[in-house]
Amino acid sequence: MPIVVVGSVALDTVETPFTRMDNVLGGAASYFATVASLYDQVNMVGIVGSDFPREHLDFWRSHSVNLAGLQIQEGKTFHWHGRYHMDMNTRDTLDTQLGVFGDFHPVVPEEYAQSPLVFLANIQPELQLEVLHQTPNAQFTVLDTMELWINIARDSLTEVMKQVDVLLMSEEEVRQYTNQSSILTGVRHFFSLGLKYVVVKLGSYGALLFGADGTYFSAPAYPLEEVVDPTGAGDSFAGGFLGYLSMVQPEAPGRYAxxxxxRAIVHGNIVGSFACAQFGIGGVASLTMKDIETRYQELVNYSHFDPTWNNQAK
Amino acid sequence: MPIVVVGSVALDTVETPFTRMDNVLGGAASYFATVASLYDQVNMVGIVGSDFPREHLDFWRSHSVNLAGLQIQEGKTFHWHGRYHMDMNTRDTLDTQLGVFGDFHPVVPEEYAQSPLVFLANIQPELQLEVLHQTPNAQFTVLDTMELWINIARDSLTEVMKQVDVLLMSEEEVRQYTNQSSILTGVRHFFSLGLKYVVVKLGSYGALLFGADGTYFSAPAYPLEEVVDPTGAGDSFAGGFLGYLSMVQPEAPGRYAxxxxxRAIVHGNIVGSFACAQFGIGGVASLTMKDIETRYQELVNYSHFDPTWNNQAK
Structure with missing residues (x-):
């Protein structure tokens, strides 16, 4: 089932302690679409400038990404320049140039109207709301965000939360938004807003799924020897999560087994691990289903244990 | 099978952001013995002063803890005073009074000689070596330590590592000892010393088991709404880990399936979660096997996922 995604498409400068690359393909919608299009059609909503390399557009077109909703406007593509610290978990934003993104208003093409799945990747909450209003037939909506919007656009972010099914957040973002040190307590606050599920991303420790119905699932991370570049790992996670769900039949409209x-969370973790293992979008650009399947079986072996609590209980 | 443990037995003052308690039972060997004696007999090696409350000794005697190797000497029991920060993950040591611990040399009683399992809880590596020399029939030896000994007694700690089967370490300790940011790379260093297994404790994220034979296992943490006092969680983890192994038959002397x-790692995580949920040793002092079994089944439900990577693959 096709997925609508709205989010940033960018040309980034990324510095790690070991390397630097300029004007590489970046942005939340870029990572998401690249990953999710492995599973099903992705209908992209966003904007790029006239400097945006044609090769990226050609790459997406050849990968079941529909670009009807990607506006191409005279001017500069959104540019982010970040530098990772030695631990690769924290980073500084050195520069942000909005370019054509500054006056952007998403327009969802008619042909996207029947997409049942909608992913609101990390952008201004006001723009996320504009997309929600243009996708009234959406049956399963997933929201991502970042620290910046919790700080400067909390009210409109809360408004988006009230209108979606699933919230993706890092552990730090949960603490920041809810002002609770306990993740379990913090997550309950989100359910009071009407969310059905909250996925807490733990980086190298995996991810947690919480359901308003009491569901709890702890998904293991895929172990990586080395993190080359964590940029886009969260967006790739979302691509694996929604991508997997796009492949399966819901139990009822908007309700999944x-x-x-x-499985969707495990797919997300696996795709996130691929994203971290190479620089920029390189880790996911040539990913195959076979790669994902292989790591899935490894994760089963790495994390499952005998369901009887002692070997004499058998 | 009985387990020999050597480590500190203490009277602690513990402060958390919410409470403070003075002269509560503490020390690595105390937590370990209290937990592991749920599974089988624990043979304690250590020292206390003449101020050590008789009630603690009575408690252990009634819980299959053999105190023949616990020296009681005129003077003060080892005293630790610590204060946890708001996040409950970091703490400051405000005071340490060695008391009778200052001149301590462990003496392993004859009656402990046939114990196949030995746990070297956190104390000076030199004392851990003294115990190893007095337990030549040990078949499975497990080592715990702390940042202090990595800093001031690295050589003798390394000597202990070369003589044991399993090393328990926190993620930070692995990084500190190996000077590697990658845990996977760091762990390989330990295998080069001859260790068979390394267990990396991740606190609220669970624990990882690495085997020199390539074994890798990621064990989920039991989710806690609130951490009341993390003191002794690592020692309790060790008690659940070795306690469980004491109950089962090895495949060969010193080799477990x-x-x-x-399962042993999962037991460790569960017992660690109980330790954190109450102040001091209260969280594990009245624990039952039924409590552990219940959380074990919960963890199976919380962490297992379908082993087929997509629902059409079935």
Whole structure:
């Protein structure tokens, strides 16, 4: 089932302690679309400038990404320049140039109207709301955000939360938004807003799924020897999560079997691990389903244990 | 099978952001013995002063803890005073009074000689070596330590590592000892010393088991709404880990089935979660096997997922 995504498409400068690359393809919608299009059609909504390399557009077109909703406007593409610290977990934003993104208002093409899945990747909450209003037939909506919007656009972010099914957040973002040190307590606050699920991303420790119905699932991370570049790992996670769900039948419109939601989280973790293992979008650009399947089986072996609590209980 | 443990027995003053308690039972060997004696007999080696309350000794005697190796000497019991920060993950040591611990040399009683399992809880590596020399029939030896000994007694700590089967370490300790940011790379260093297994404790994120034979297992943490006092969580983890192994038959002397090693880690995480949920040793002092079994089944439900990577693959 096709997925609508709205989010940033960017040309980034990324510095790690070991390397630097300029004007590489970046942005939340870029990572998401590249990953999710492995599973099904992705209908992109966004904007780029006239400097945006044609090769990226050609790459997406050849990968079931529909670009009808990607505006191409005279001017500069959104540019982010970040530098990772030695631990690769924290980073500084050195520069942000909005370019054509500054006056952007998303327009969802008619041909996207029947997409049942909608991913609101990390952009201004006001723009996320504009997309929600243009996708009234959406049956399963997922929201991502970042620290910046919790700080400067909390009210409109809260308004988006009230209108979606699933919230993706890092552990730090949960603490920041809810002002609770306990993640379990913090997550309950989100359910009071009407959310059905909250996915807490733990980086190298995996991810947690919480359901308003009491569902709880702890998904293991895929172990990586080395993190080359964590840029886009969260957006790739979302691409694996929604991508997997786009492949399966819901139990009812907008309602997925718990086994499928768990699988979706594991897919997200696996795709996130690929994203971190190479620089920029390189880690996911040539990913195959076979790659994902292989790591899935490894994760089963790495994390499952005997369901009987002692070997004499058998 | 009985387990020999050597480590500190203390009277602690513990401050958290919410409470403070003075002269509560503490020390690595105390937590370990209290937990592991749920599973089998624990043979304690250590020292206390003449101020050590008789009630603690009575408690252990009634819980299959053999105190023949616990020296009681005129003077003060080892005293630690610590204060946890708001996040409950970091703490400051405000005071340490060695008391009778200052001149301590462990003496392993004759009656402990046939114990196949030995746990070297956190104390000076030199004392851990003294115990190893007095337990030549040990078949499975497990080592715990702390940042202090990595800093001031690295050589003798390394000597202990070369003589044991399993090393327990926090993620930070692995990084500190190996000077590697990658845990996977760091762990390989330990295998070069001859260790068979390394267990990396991740606190609220669970624990990882690495085997020199390539074994890798990621064990989920039991989710806690609130951490009341993390003191002793690592020692309790060790008590659940070795306690579980004391209950089962090894495949060969000193060699356990991988399913049992995985179960042992899960037991460790569960017992660690109980330790954190109440102040001081209160969280594990009245624990029952039924409590552990219940959380074990919960963790199976919380962490297992369908082993087929997509629901059409079935």
């Amino acid at each position: 718990i086994d499928d939601l768990k | 991988i399913d049992d090693l995985k």
